[in-house]
Amino acid sequence: xxxxxxxxxxxxxxxxxxxxxxxxxxxxxxxxxxxxxxxxxxxxxxxxxxxxxxxxxxxxxxxxxxxxxxxxxxxxxxxxxxxxxxxxxxxxxxxxxxxxxxxxxxxxxxxxxxxxxxxxxxxxxxxxxxxxxxxxxxxxxxxxxxxxxxxxxxxxxxxxxxxxxxxxxxxxxxxxxxxxxxxxxxxxxxxxxxxxxxxxxxxxxxxxxxxxxxxxxxxxxxxxxxxxxxxxxxxxxxxxxxxxxxxxxxxxxxxxxxxxxxxxxxxxxxxxxxxxxxxxxxxxxx
Numbered sequence: 001x002x003x004x005x006x007x008x009x010x011x012x013x014x015x016x017x018x019x020x021x022x023x024x025x026x027x028x029x030x031x032x033x034x035x036x037x038x039x040x041x042x043x044x045x046x047x048x049x050x051x052x053x054x055x056x057x058x059x060x061x062x063x064x065x066x067x068x069x070x071x072x073x074x075x076x077x078x079x080x081x082x083x084x085x086x087x088x089x090x091x092x093x094x095x096x097x098x099x100x101x102x103x104x105x106x107x108x109x110x111x112x113x114x115x116x117x118x119x120x121x122x123x124x125x126x127x128x129x130x131x132x133x134x135x136x137x138x139x140x141x142x143x144x145x146x147x148x149x150x151x152x153x154x155x156x157x158x159x160x161x162x163x164x165x166x167x168x169x170x171x172x173x174x175x176x177x178x179x180x181x182x183x184x185x186x187x188x189x190x191x192x193x194x195x196x197x198x199x200x201x202x203x204x205x206x207x208x209x210x211x212x213x214x215x216x217x218x219x220x221x222x223x224x225x226x227x228x229x230x231x232x233x234x235x236x237x238x239x240x241x242x243x244x245x246x247x248x249x250x251x252x253x254x255x256x257x258x259x260x261x262x263x264x265x266x267x268x269x270x271x272x273x274x275x276x277x278x279x280x281x282x283x284x285x286x
Contacts, residue, residue: 032101032194039096047089055084087209087242091202095249098198102256105191109263115153116274128284134165152271156180160279170283177280181272188264192257199253206246213239 058078082088121137123129129137138161141154148154159180164173217236 028191031104035100036093036097039100040093043089043093043096047084051080051083054078054080081237082241082245085209085238085242087205087212088245091205091242091246091249094198094202094205095253098195098253099256101195102192102253102260105188106260106263109260109267112151112153113263113267113270115148115151116270118153119278120154120157121279123278123282127282129164129279129282130284130286131165131168134161137161152184152267153274156271156275157279160275164283168285170280170285173283174276174280177272177275181268184271185265185268188268189261192261195253195257199250199257202250202253203246206242206244206250209242209246210239213237213242 055078058081083092120141123137138158141149141158141161144154149158156177160173160177163176164170167173213236216238
């Protein structure tokens with residue numbers, strides 16, 4: 001008799017489900033820095049083996065004199081010349097790094113969106129969910145892999161069931177779902193803070209190249225007075241090339257960033273609608 005009485009409170013207490021975070025902050029930092037280092041190595045290799053040798057070959061034509069005593073026309077608008085400077089290299093590294101981080105976040109959004117097609121809670125049209133049934137409806141979610149439990153839809157459903165079983169209030173449950181979705185939007189927005197920084201840093205690096213190019217052109221002004229304007233031309237080329245590449249790359253990053261933010265907003269909104277249609281509207285209190 002005493003054994004039964006001791007076991008009764010334990011069975012009545014709902015077990016708590018520990019849902020792990022998708023990626024810890026330390027792991028996110030390691031992945032981010034590792035990706036940046038890999039991108040920098042690859043871009044530096046391409047510059048050392050392809051871009052700068054082609055640019056130097058084009059610039060070397062300036063010193064050659066043809067049989068007629070004239071120097072060949074330099075192709076200063078060649079892609080190799082436009083990309084050869086260090087500012088452009090840095091901007092390309094940051095751009096590829098930003099796009100890789102956006103790709104990782106986009107893949108997570110795609111995985112979460114696929115879960116919207118799953119039916120985690122089977123509730124018929126003519127059936128209701130009572131507070132006493134919340135624990136039973138949550139068992140299939142508890143049996144999911146931890147990675148899937150941490151996704152937005154299963155996590156929100158589990159939170160709604162736990163809140164409904166604890167408070168016995170449909171209104172409190174609906175407010176909890178709304179708060180969870182707002183917190184998810186804030187979390188997703190915070191994960192893009194570094195991408196926003198790079199989107200600001202890329203044109204700033206282009207402006208650094210602009211200032212450096214103007215400085216080079218001013219240093220060659222004395223030779224321009226003597227009739228040799230090649231140094232001024234190359235200096236102004238650095239100015240315009242750095243600005244052109246940086247602004248173009250910034251447009252690409254900002255476009256991809258806004259596309260990802262739109263996908264995240266739609267995911268959170270569709271998740272909230274799915275929880276409301278599949279669970280909350282079936283909740284009743286006796």
